[in-house]
Amino acid sequence: MPKAKITRKSTSIDMTAMCDVSFLLLTFFMLTSKFKPPEAVPVDLPGSRSQIKIDDMMTISVNRDGNVFFGMPTGSDRAALLENMIKFHPEWNLSPAQKKNFEVIESFGFPIAATPQVLNFNEDQYKNYKQPGISIDSTKGELVEWVRQAQHVNPKMRVAIKGDRNSNVTVFRQVIYNLTEKLNIHNLNLITTLSGTSEKGAAGK
Amino acid sequence: MAEMNTSESGGKKKHGGKKRSKKMSTKVDLTPMVDLAFLLITFFMLTTTLNKPNAMGLVMPKKVEDEVKEKVKEYLVLNLILDKDNQIQYYEGMTAIGLKTTTFSKEKGVRDVIYAKMNKIRKEKHPAEEKIIVLIKNTDEAKYNNLVDILDEMSVTGVKTYAIQDVQKVELQAIKNGGSADIVPEK
Numbered sequence: 001m002p003k004a005k006i007t008r009k010s011t012s013i014d015m016t017a018m019c020d021v022s023f024l025l026l027t028f029f030m031l032t033s034k035f036k037p038p039e040a041v042p043v044d045l046p047g048s049r050s051q052i053k054i055d056d057m058m059t060i061s062v063n064r065d066g067n068v069f070f071g072m073p074t075g076s077d078r079a080a081l082l083e084n085m086i087k088f089h090p091e092w093n094l095s096p097a098q099k100k101n102f103e104v105i106e107s108f109g110f111p112i113a114a115t116p117q118v119l120n121f122n123e124d125q126y127k128n129y130k131q132p133g134i135s136i137d138s139t140k141g142e143l144v145e146w147v148r149q150a151q152h153v154n155p156k157m158r159v160a161i162k163g164d165r166n167s168n169v170t171v172f173r174q175v176i177y178n179l180t181e182k183l184n185i186h187n188l189n190l191i192t193t194l195s196g197t198s199e200k201g202a203a204g205k
Numbered sequence: 206m207a208e209m210n211t212s213e214s215g216g217k218k219k220h221g222g223k224k225r226s227k228k229m230s231t232k233v234d235l236t237p238m239v240d241l242a243f244l245l246i247t248f249f250m251l252t253t254t255l256n257k258p259n260a261m262g263l264v265m266p267k268k269v270e271d272e273v274k275e276k277v278k279e280y281l282v283l284n285l286i287l288d289k290d291n292q293i294q295y296y297e298g299m300t301a302i303g304l305k306t307t308t309f310s311k312e313k314g315v316r317d318v319i320y321a322k323m324n325k326i327r328k329e330k331h332p333a334e335e336k337i338i339v340l341i342k343n344t345d346e347a348k349y350n351n352l353v354d355i356l357d358e359m360s361v362t363g364v365k366t367y368a369i370q371d372v373q374k375v376e377l378q379a380i381k382n383g384g385s386a387d388i389v390p391e392k
Contacts, residue, residue, distance in 0.1 A: 015235030022242035029249040046353040049360065050261040057260075062349070160260060165350035169287065169343045172352065173369070180265045189260040192353055 041069045041107055046165040048192040057160040057189065058150050060143065061107060064164045066171040067133025070146045071107025077153055079103050084149040085115075092116045101126075109133040112142045136174045143175065144182045151183070160189040261356060266368065280329070281338045283322045285315065285355060286376055289346035293355070294380050297322065301379040309354050319362045339367040344377065 041061045061069040072078050082102045086092060089112070098119035109131040110118045121129060135142045147159065159179060163172050179185040279298045286294040286304075293315050294304045307315050323337050341355055352369075359367050 012234070014232075015239050019235045019239050019242065022239055022246060026242050026246050026249070029246060029253065033249055033253040046350040048259070048261050048353055048357040050259060050357070052260050052262060054258070054260045160258075162258075163349040163353075165348065165353070167349045168345065169347045169349055169352050170345050172349050173343070173371075176265060176369075181268070184267075186265045186267055188263045188265065190263055190353060190356070191258045191260050194259050 041109070041162075043162050043164045044166065045162065045191060045193045047194065048190075049194075050192060051194065052189075054158055054160065054189055056154070056156070057158040058147070059107060059160050059162050059191070060147070060175055061109075062161070062163040062167045062171055062175065063133075064166050065133075066167050067109055067131070068136050068143055068171070068175060069107045069109035069131070070134055070143060070150075072150060072153075072157075075103040077150075077157075078105070080153040081146075081150050084152050085112075085146075088145075088149075089115070094119065111135065112145065136171070136178055138174070138177065141178055141182075144178050147179065147183055147185070158187070158189055159185050160191050162191040261353065263356065277338050278335065281326060281335055282340060283319065283337060284340045284342065284376070285318075286372060286380065287341070287343040287347035287351045287355065288380065289344065291348070291351060293318075293351075294376075296379075301373070301376045304376075304379050309351070309358075315355070316358055316362060319358065319364060323362075336366060337364055339364050341367060341369045342372040342376065344372060344380065 041063050043061050043063055057073065059071045059073075061071065063069070072081060079099065079102070082094075082099060086094065092115060094116060098116065101119045101121070105126075108118075110129075111132065111134070118126070118129065134146065150157065161172065161175060176188065179188065282298055284296050284301075288294050288306075291309055293307050293309070295307060295315070295318055296302065296304045307313075307318050309315060319337070319339065326335065326337055339359065341352070343352065358364075
């Protein structure tokens with residue numbers, strides 16, 4: 001009789017399959033995640049405890065000096081926005097290159113009349129161009145026009161206001177007045193960073 | 206034996222001193238690699254969700270006709286006027302008399318003012334469904350940060366009824382006078 005063999009099972013598990021899966025997932029997450037686009041307008045956000053996250057939104061930024069900027073999240077949306085604006089401003093005669101330029105601008109703050117000129121800028125010129133901000137005047141405010149056309153692009157898109165913590169409330173009130181009275185937008189979002197509680201507590205002591 | 210024996214473990218001593226040609230295994234231990242991969246996955250998953258901006262909801266009222274406008278009960282109203290240097294001027298009711306100053310600090314700040322008003326309403330034994338109404342106003346010198354902070358306080362203290370309003374002239378006058386302008390504000 002041959003000796004009964006005890007088969008010894010190895011304790012090490014083949015990790016190759018697991019490795020495959022994990023790298024597949026890794027690649028997936030890396031490809032699907034979007035890089036945060038560079039901030040066109042430096043805004044020091046105020047803190048709050050609110051934790052609502054919103055995704056699809058047009059942003060109205062107010063910087064420290066009270067200049068107002070408008071932005072849409074995706075390039076295709078911006079292209080559609082420009083097409084809508086061209087309908088009202090046929091005198092612009094934009095070239096395809098100018099349209100392309102508009103697509104890459106995350107958020108902008110130049111007067112409507114200056115649009116063709118600004119879109120002619122190359123990268124460096126654009127960087128050096130100090131944007132005066134969009135007019136929020138109650139009679140001939142241009143922000144209203146931009147937001148209205150943006151709403152035609154995507155009516156479901158939410159309007160978010162991104163204000164600098166040191167900007168004046170009056171500017172912000174003016175922006176809200178523009179949105180509620182002229183455009184009937186009553187549901188707004190204020191973009192904040194999470195929790196400024198520690199800062200507030202420190203200021204109080 | 207004096208030589209170092211690294212490749213073979215103690216259990217295999219029975220082979221004694223016989224030299225054996227070492228068989229290198231072709232298998233690589235992939236465990237650390239899996240570890241690393243999952244670490245990166247976790248990182249990407251966390252960063253992608255955290256990158257969405259935080260937002261605060263703000264619903265502005267629709268314009269209503271004058272006839273539909275509801276009269277608010279004066280004893281429920283607390284006025285907060287955001288002023289310069291992170292200060293808040295506040296008074297109760299509809300008449301800008303006896304303005305007091307408070308701040309955003311956690312202790313003895315605006316939160317305590319709101320809680321005190323809530324307690325006062327409760328003590329006066331008004332019907333339970335009558336809740337505090339906060340009117341938020343601002344002077345020209347207030348910062349946007351103050352407004353976000355005060356809206357945040359609303360959610361912390363659980364004030365359901367609040368409105369952002371334009372500041373009245375009498376209120377500005379009262380702040381200037383350091384407390385009171387004894388005029389009933391025009392509607």
